Amino acid sequence: MTETECIRRAQTGDSAAARELYQRYAPRVHAVVRRLAGDDALAEDWAQEAWVRAFRALPGFRGDARFSTWLHRIAVNSALHGRRWRERRAGREVDMTVDEPASRSDHVVLRISLQRALDRLPDGMRQIVVLHDVEGYTHEEIGGLLGIAPGTSKSQLFKARARLRSMLQSGRAEPQKEEACRT
Amino acid sequence: MSHLTLETIARLVDESPTAVEAAHLDACAVCRAEVDAMREDVQALSMLPDMTPAPDAWAALEDRLAAEGLVRRRGFAIPLPRFAWAAAAAALFLAGGLTGRLTSGPVQQIVQTPTGPGPAAGPAADTAERVPAVAPQLAGDLPVDSDGIQAGADAAPDRGRADAPVYAEPQARPAPGVTLAGNTFGGAQQPRTLEEAALFLRQTEELYLNALTRYAELATQAEAGDPVSRLAALQSIVMTTQAALSQAPADPVINGYHLTALAQRDATLRQVAAASGDRWY
Numbered sequence: 001m002t003e004t005e006c007i008r009r010a011q012t013g014d015s016a017a018a019r020e021l022y023q024r025y026a027p028r029v030h031a032v033v034r035r036l037a038g039d040d041a042l043a044e045d046w047a048q049e050a051w052v053r054a055f056r057a058l059p060g061f062r063g064d065a066r067f068s069t070w071l072h073r074i075a076v077n078s079a080l081h082g083r084r085w086r087e088r089r090a091g092r093e094v095d096m097t098v099d100e101p102a103s104r105s106d107h108v109v110l111r112i113s114l115q116r117a118l119d120r121l122p123d124g125m126r127q128i129v130v131l132h133d134v135e136g137y138t139h140e141e142i143g144g145l146l147g148i149a150p151g152t153s154k155s156q157l158f159k160a161r162a163r164l165r166s167m168l169q170s171g172r173a174e175p176q177k178e179e180a181c182r183t
Numbered sequence: 184m185s186h187l188t189l190e191t192i193a194r195l196v197d198e199s200p201t202a203v204e205a206a207h208l209d210a211c212a213v214c215r216a217e218v219d220a221m222r223e224d225v226q227a228l229s230m231l232p233d234m235t236p237a238p239d240a241w242a243a244l245e246d247r248l249a250a251e252g253l254v255r256r257r258g259f260a261i262p263l264p265r266f267a268w269a270a271a272a273a274a275l276f277l278a279g280g281l282t283g284r285l286t287s288g289p290v291q292q293i294v295q296t297p298t299g300p301g302p303a304a305g306p307a308a309d310t311a312e313r314v315p316a317v318a319p320q321l322a323g324d325l326p327v328d329s330d331g332i333q334a335g336a337d338a339a340p341d342r343g344r345a346d347a348p349v350y351a352e353p354q355a356r357p358a359p360g361v362t363l364a365g366n367t368f369g370g371a372q373q374p375r376t377l378e379e380a381a382l383f384l385r386q387t388e389e390l391y392l393n394a395l396t397r398y399a400e401l402a403t404q405a406e407a408g409d410p411v412s413r414l415a416a417l418q419s420i421v422m423t424t425q426a427a428l429s430q431a432p433a434d435p436v437i438n439g440y441h442l443t444a445l446a447q448r449d450a451t452l453r454q455v456a457a458a459s460g461d462r463w464y
Contacts (some may be wrong), residue, residue, distance in 0.1 A: 001210050010254075015256050018248065019245070023195060027234060029236075030236040030240075031231070031232070031315065034234050048240065048244050051191040052247055052251070109321070110224075114227055158193040158194045159190055160191050161190075161224065162188070168224065
């Protein structure tokens with residue numbers, strides 16, 4: 001079944017077509033939501049919410065944009081909405097503890113270490129790193145999504161990268177020597 | 184010499200250095216290495232792989248989409264948790280079997296024939312006592328407990344209607360009042376292997392579909408039938424859903440059936456009482 005046919009059938013409520021769409025894009029949706037969430041349990045909830053929103057909106061999808069782009073934007077919005085909702089409910093910041101040292105011996109280890117470090121970034125920093133460095137959003141787009149100035153997005157990104165780098169270097173809870181080192 | 188800050192180094196991944204920063208980088212191998220390492224981090228971030236969601240994520244999502252009416256399932260292949268299929272199939276099968284019997288003559292006579300003077304004389308007699316009294320005869324003279332749940336009853340296959348769905352004879356007794364007819368793994372026997380569980384699922388699904396079809400037929404009949412027959416049919420459905428709820432108290436589908444049947448039964452009772460003019464209270 002082509003993607004267009006799949007979408008057309010899913011728009012009419014065909015469960016098999018909906019499932020095929022899901023299977024095609026679930027890893028992508030789950031990845032972006034998981035990284036924005038920083039937590040597996042939250043990611044499951046938010047990914048499901050993203051898909052429900054997508055299927056609610058699907059009858060209005062006319063193919064002006066690529067389906068993957070359209071869906072990706074919904075997933076990002078759902079995750080950001082989920083985060084705002086969670087903050088309102090709990091008002092807490094993500095724990096910064098890093099419990100395992102990171103290694104840079106190869107790319108696989110680096111990816112794992114990066115993912116762990118990402119999970120331990122504060123929510124605001126993590127979402128900017130994920131949107132910019134992982135998902136390729138511009139600072140203008142991020143500013144629009146988060147309701148902040150592009151310059152704020154940029155400065156937060158640099159702080160977040162610095163913190164990630166410190167975590168990868170030290171494997172400890174707090175960034176090391178960030179203040180002591182330099183200029 | 185003081186080094187560049189990590190934030191500066193992070194910026195240099197995206198932007199060109201100022202003259203001062205460029206001069207520092209020319210002279211400082213440590214900071215050059217830091218910039219390279221930061222670039223490697225950012226590149227690795229951009230190449231992070233997709234992630235596979237949990238295997239049961241689609242099932243949970245499909246449940247939600249179906250509940251919202253966003254997708255239609257094919258063949259009612261609803262992925263109920265564990266063996267909720269068995270309870271649903273058994274409940275609806277029993278509804279079909281019992282209600283099928285009551286539409287076949289004798290039950291109707293029992294319900295419609297006054298048994299004597301006093302509160303229980305008319306068709307609209309004592310609702311608190313008369314309906315349970317009818318129930319054993321609906322279900323083959325089997326005892327009914329205080330909640331109207333038929334104790335230890337095998338389902339009565341529909342022998343009274345030539346056009347009724349054909350069910351196999353009962354083979355096991357999963358729970359009081361609930362029988363899985365024609366099911367290899369009904370009752371105390373539980374599937375022990377994946378293959379057995381899959382077979383069990385297919386069997387119960389088939390039963391469920393048959394029972395659902397029968398339910399729809401009976402519901403249509405109940406709408407059109409005389410009030411007393413409808414009352415008897417609804418009472419048997421109430422008994423069945425009660426029995427099913429004892430197995431799956433939180434099941435929303437069975438609860439929905441139960442509440443609907445209760446409401447319809449009570450409404451029909453009021454209708455019968457009003458029509459007879461012989462109030463028992």
